[in-house]
Amino acid sequence: MKDQLLTVALAQISPVWLDKTATIKKIENSIAEAASKKAELIVFGESLLPGYPFWVSLTDGAKFDSKIQKEIHAHYAQNSIVIENGDLDTICELAAECNIAIYLGIIERPIDRGGHSLYASLVYIDQKGEIKSVHRKLQPTYEERLTWAPGDGNGLLVHPLKAFTVGGLNCWENWMPLPRAALYGQGENLHIAVWPGSDYNTKDITRFIARESRSYVISVSSLMRTEDFPKTTPHLDEILKKAPDVLGNGGSCIAGPDGEWVMKPVLHKEGLLIETLDFSKVLQERQNFDPVGHYSRPDVTQLHVNRKRQSTVRFDE
Template structure:
């Protein structure tokens, strides 16, 4: 098998809380990554249509507050419905360009009624098929005011040439058991997605790389004060309280020995590619393989529930009629 793989970071800002316009930016970044011969391109946490930065800026915890209701209603209206085909054009482009995509979305989940938002990480393969949708296991702190709690259904890895790739959302990357669930499936290329904060990526990226002797691609979104558009509900309140960079980037790539391939990027929009080599994974696994020769399954066992959680199960019985005639 071909040992080398070209991977791309797409550190871009959304057209904040505007689904259709952000899809256009995502597709432009996919085209740019494809032009650089990337086989995989990755985007930040809930990049489509944007991270809920307003919560810190508007008193997000106020109960029954009309401001929070109006902003959330707008967020919900712009969230991604996979069932309704919102990712169709992105899937078609992935197929056309033969490029895999990891994309962070705010998902309006039809299988949970369609009125709650999940922080989801979607993997689209090079044939344009959605292979997994991972809903964030535990939204962090104020995120719980806008996102619902996910499940283990998307804790899956995928073959990509000679590599096995998996991914997690933001602080899930600090969850040892979530990481272990991916490691045990042979992961050797990990995608960690973030809303945009160098303080998050600079430590955990290298830690994960050394822990599982794998490549780690941390991809962040970008959010600038000027990205808060005038059509966003309560624009003046959000804009007036925002810093210059609510999301300052920090995307980076670490090698299996923890060294930097791409050091954390500054607050700029860019599509950047790097070539990784499976031979380096093999070399680093020689002395430490946490799911192989350095594991102790006789002592430790992790059980993972990958059923998609749902509220109801319907059993429709076929109605029959009988006649004495």
């Protein structure tokens, strides 16, 4: 049965760091290439558009009222994504043209939160080119909190894709058991985990989630090397003083519903990684364990989720 099979593309690429326009072009090239290889879903890493805030840990990011931090942050904000202004329109149009679904990690500057603060968001675009969810990372990690704001539960949604039900989380959110459960409870059986770029993150959690949920898990990481910092980056000399040659080595991978590797972590390779997934494997593994079905006790433990989009101001007209 054709609906049982899903061909997926893992886009393990580097951004044109902090350059929104150039990175969008690179993303669009990857989408077109994936479509030419018959992929029906393509996944990009966390904050790929326009890039992960590597500078914070390299340039004394916690120093208060720092000119360097302010100027790099402003550059980051100017290259962030304002969905309401149509910044993702060309990507959505390409998704519809290629009949391909997309999970894309972006840095979002949303108008509904005032239009100035930044959020690490995971966007799902369906095969018709429609944005179906924007999940703002619930809890930025360590130094990320110096440049990203915490999100809300509005994007804790799943989506139908052929026989599959897909959902996704950003980076260390994948270690948070309750957000995972929120997706499991909606029928998720293909879990998307996006990362800034390291097998340190993907090598354990990918198989763990797969075995816990009896679902496929796709982990996608970006690449980042010193040569990927554009010459136009503000305070580039300061950033490079402490930067290792490799900041993100990839590690994109896929685990099956039995917790075993479908694709082991791939390191230092830029490009698309293609695999076809068989939905019947999900049902086979749910026979002996289903965390929100026959192996659950909702009469004893339940999760309550607030999916309201949060805003500081609400107006009654």
